Amino acid sequence: MADRGFRVVIAGAGVAGLFMAETLKRAGLDFAVYEKAEEVGGTWRDNTFPGLFVDVLSRQYEFPFDPNYNWSRKYAPAPEIQAYISKVARRRRLTDFIRFNEEVTAAHFTDGRWRIETARGNSDVADVFICATGFLHQPKLPDIPGRETFAGPSFHSARWDHSVSYAGKRWGVIGSGASGVQITEALAWAGCDVTQFIRRAQWIHIRDNPNSTWRERLKLRLPGGYAREQRRLWQMINEGDAWRLYPGPQREAMEREYRSYLDYIKDPELRQKLTPDYNLGCTRIPKSDRNYYEAVQRPNAHIVKGHIDHIEPRGIVMADGTHVPLDVLVYATGFDPHAYMRPMNVTGLNGVTIDEAWKEKIYSYGGVALPGFPNLFMLYGPFSPVNNVPVPLGLEQEISLIMRLIREARARRAAAAPTIAATEKFLARLAAAFPGTVWVGGCKNWYTSRQPNPVLWPFPQAAHKGFFDEAPVEDFEFIPTGPVD
Ligand SMILES: Cc1cc2nc3c(=O)[nH]c(=O)nc-3n(C[C@H](O)[C@H](O)[C@H](O)COP(=O)(O)OP(=O)(O)OC[C@H]3O[C@@H](n4cnc5c(N)ncnc54)[C@H](O)[C@@H]3O)c2cc1C
Numbered sequence: 484m485a486d487r488g489f490r491v492v493i494a495g496a497g498v499a500g501l502f503m504a505e506t507l508k509r510a511g512l513d514f515a516v517y518e519k520a521e522e523v524g525g526t527w528r529d530n531t532f533p534g535l536f537v538d539v540l541s542r543q544y545e546f547p548f549d550p551n552y553n554w555s556r557k558y559a560p561a562p563e564i565q566a567y568i569s570k571v572a573r574r575r576r577l578t579d580f581i582r583f584n585e586e587v588t589a590a591h592f593t594d595g596r597w598r599i600e601t602a603r604g605n606s607d608v609a610d611v612f613i614c615a616t617g618f619l620h621q622p623k624l625p626d627i628p629g630r631e632t633f634a635g636p637s638f639h640s641a642r643w644d645h646s647v648s649y650a651g652k653r654w655g656v657i658g659s660g661a662s663g664v665q666i667t668e669a670l671a672w673a674g675c676d677v678t679q680f681i682r683r684a685q686w687i688h689i690r691d692n693p694n695s696t697w698r699e700r701l702k703l704r705l706p707g708g709y710a711r712e713q714r715r716l717w718q719m720i721n722e723g724d725a726w727r728l729y730p731g732p733q734r735e736a737m738e739r740e741y742r743s744y745l746d747y748i749k750d751p752e753l754r755q756k757l758t759p760d761y762n763l764g765c766t767r768i769p770k771s772d773r774n775y776y777e778a779v780q781r782p783n784a785h786i787v788k789g790h791i792d793h794i795e796p797r798g799i800v801m802a803d804g805t806h807v808p809l810d811v812l813v814y815a816t817g818f819d820p821h822a823y824m825r826p827m828n829v830t831g832l833n834g835v836t837i838d839e840a841w842k843e844k845i846y847s848y849g850g851v852a853l854p855g856f857p858n859l860f861m862l863y864g865p866f867s868p869v870n871n872v873p874v875p876l877g878l879e880q881e882i883s884l885i886m887r888l889i890r891e892a893r894a895r896r897a898a899a900a901p902t903i904a905a906t907e908k909f910l911a912r913l914a915a916a917f918p919g920t921v922w923v924g925g926c927k928n929w930y931t932s933r934q935p936n937p938v939l940w941p942f943p944q945a946a947h948k949g950f951f952d953e954a955p956v957e958d959f960e961f962i963p964t965g966p967v968d
Contacts, residue, residue, distance in 0.1 A: 489513065489893050492599050492609035494587040494827070496577075497525020498546075498568060499862035500615035502878045504577045505548060506886060516577070517601060519586035523572045525617050527565035532643045532662065532813075534669030535561035536692065538770040543716060543873035546571055552703045558692045558772065589828040592857060595898060595964025610898070610964070611889055615862040616827070618869060619818040625657060627791050634796035637812035640666060647811055649675050655799060655807065657791070658815030659685050664769035666815055671778035678785040678807055680799065683927075684759045685769055689744045692772040720873065720944050727764045727870070727921045728943065734921070738763050747776035756788045765926030767870055820930070820938070821845060823864060831856035832900075832962075845938055848901035848909050848958065849950060851881050852888075857898030857962045860885045866913060868940035869930070870922075872947055877940075880951040888959060897961035905958035916941040 491507055493500045496518035507514045522528050537544050541554035544564060549571045555563060572578050586602040590612050597612035622639040624630065630637075635652075638644045640662040652675065656667050659681035670677040703709050726734040741763050748754040757776070769775075779786055790802040798808040823845075829837040832855045840855065847853055850867035851860050862885075863869070868877045892899045901909075914936050917923050922930065922937040930937035940947060 490515075490607075490609045491611040491613060491889070492517065492587075492597065492607055493613045493615055494590075495525065495615035495617060495862075496520075496523040496572070496581050496583075497527075497615060497617055498874060499617070499878055500525075500613075501568065501572055501577055502546060502875065503613055503615055503862060503882055503885070504580055505546070505575055506882050508575070508577070508580070510886065512889075514580060515607065516581040517585045517587045517599070517607075518581050518583050519602070521583045522569065523578070523581065524565045524568045526619060527561055527568055529620075529641045530561060530643075530662070531645070532640050532666050532669075532815075533673070534665035534773075535662070536665070536770065536772050537561070537564055538661070538768075539873045540716065541695075542712070543720070544875060546875055547879055549575070550703075550709055552700055552709075554695055556692050556694050558690070558770065587827055589830075590859075591828075591830040592832060592859070592898075595962070597858065610893070611858045611860065613860045613862065613885070614824050614827075614829075614864070616824055618820050618823055618863050618865075618867070621819045621822040621825075622814075623817050623819045624814055625791075625816045627657075627794050629794040632796050633794050633809075633812050635810045635812065638814070640813055640815040641818070643813075649673050652676070652810040653808060654678070655680060655809040655812045656815055657799075657813070658817065659683060660815060660817055661767060661769040662817070663815035664771060664775050666813060667784065668771055668773055668775040668778040671781050671784035672773055674783060676783050678787055678809070679779070680787050680791060680807075681756075682788070682790065683761075684757045684788075685766065686741050686759050686763045687744065687775055688741070688768050688770045689747065689774050689776065690770055690772060717876070717944070720876075724943065728916075728919070728941065730919055734763075744776060747774060748780065750780070753780070753786065756786055761926045762921050762924060764870075764921035765924075766928040821865075824861070829856070829859070831859065844934060846906060846910055848906045849881070849884065849954065850940070851885060852899070852901045852959075854901050854903045854906050857900040858889075858892055859900075860888070865938045866909075866940060868944065868947055870939055872940065872944040876944065877947060880948050884951040884954050887956075891956055891959075892961060895961050895963075897963050899959040899961055901958055902960050913941060 491512055491514040493503050493516045496516050500516055504516050536558045541559040545551050551567055588602050589600040591598045597609045599607040622641045636644055636647045654670050654675050654677040656663050657680045667679040726737045745754055792800045792802045800806050835855055845865045847865045850864040888899045917936050920941050930939045
């Protein structure tokens with residue numbers, strides 16, 4: 484039976500919030516999820532642009548408590564991921580716990596509880612507050628002069644305007660990250676006149692994305708089949724990603740392989756434009772299912788490399804004076820990853836806000852907790868493995884520690900926060916691990932901006948599991964909260 488005296492509030496009903504909700508439901512705890520939108524899914528609800536496929540194997544993007552034996556392809560298209568998430572939320576009745584269209588605007592730790600406020604003027608009180616608000620959630624628009632003057636439709640890739648028809652228009656796509664690559668590829672194959680504006684070339688994974696076969700599906704359903712496949716996948720993740728972490732023959736082989744994809748480009752000038760000048764893996768590698776390099780060689784596709792001077796009502800003017808006429812403009816310019824939890828106003832002990840805490844640098848204990856913010860937990864917060872561990876797997880590990888701490892805090896009638904010493908030890912361990920990884924050495928990416936070290940996890944997935952399994956409770960201080968009502 485649920486213990487009505489102890490309450491948890493989660494902000495966000497994406498993959499992370501739903502995973503947490505299912506875990507709390509199973510544990511019989513009282514909880515509510517606040518979701519600012521009218522549907523679950525987060526990333527997969529918001530990003531509906533053409534060409535979006537999951538970049539890890541579909542099977543790695545499953546809730547472990549709800550396997551899907553029916554993925555249509557090796558790497559599922561985004562609508563299929565969204566349909567899966569939504570189905571799980573409904574089948575498991577998680578939607579009963581979600582308050583849709585309720586954005587959490589503030590959370591203050593006062594008298595041992597979290598006081599939560601929403602944009603609609605509602606409030607809640609919780610012993611534990613969990614932020615599952617996403618690390619790629621707040622769209623970032625570029626600071627290009629004249630942006631507001633553009634006369635045609637213009638939108639961020641995460642706000643795709645489906646009322647705009649493809650045909651007969653000159654499309655501009657600003658950005659060379661994963662979204663920019665996938666959108667350009669999709670528009671080029673759809674026969675649109677598309678110009679992609681890039682400042683830097685990206686390493687791109689040209690991969691096959693076959694339909695799943697009935698044999699593969701059957702294999703999963705055979706006795707022991709699913710567990711066997713899971714073991715194989717996790718082994719693959721650990722072995723396959725070592726190249727990012729350590730220099731050596733595996734990294735060299737990867738670089739050779741990625742360089743060979745550039746051979747698809749016949750025109751030496753275009754090949755030069757699209758050849759990256761930094762180490763492979765330093766940014767998240769865009770995945771191309773329909774050969775981006777072939778797509779951009781179509782006569783209807785164009786790559787413009789360089790600095791954009793300004794945007795005009797009818798197009799873009801480059802720094803060298805070139806004018807590119809356009810009818811539709813897509814900003815595939817990414818997200819503000821350091822807006823994590825914001826613009827929510829979160830205040831911990833002694834009235835310290837998150838903005839104040841992270842003013843000098845962003846830090847966390849394991850990506851899940853912060854000193855001075857008792858019983859506040861983050862899912863996929865700063866230093867979570869955004870690049871080398873599939874998100875559901877990383878979540879499973881984070882949630883296991885959070886549940887351990889919730890149990891401990893509840894039993895002690897206290898609120899848990901990592902000690903400063905334990906947090907510093909964690910950060911020092913990370914700092915020592917970065918040299919030699921692909922994320923350092925002058926490479927610019929969204930993990931490093933404004934930070935001395937990249938804001939991610941520089942170890943293999945097994946070490947992530949080890950960290951969360953073994954995190955000692957002594958790394959946390961427990962601030963008495965008094966008896967639960
Ligand atoms: C275009 C794109 C493609 C991606 N592709 C992949 C991929 O192929 N593989 C992969 O592993 N990862 C991918 N990612 C990363 C992806 O974000 C994660 O895999 C995962 O979806 C994160 O889940 P989440 O629940 O933490 O965050 P989100 O999915 O961002 O969900 C956060 C939820 O919180 C809600 N929310 C935010 N603030 C508040 C608030 N104040 N109050 C109430 N609700 C709030 C949001 O509305 C949202 O529903 C991609 C990201 C993007 C943007």
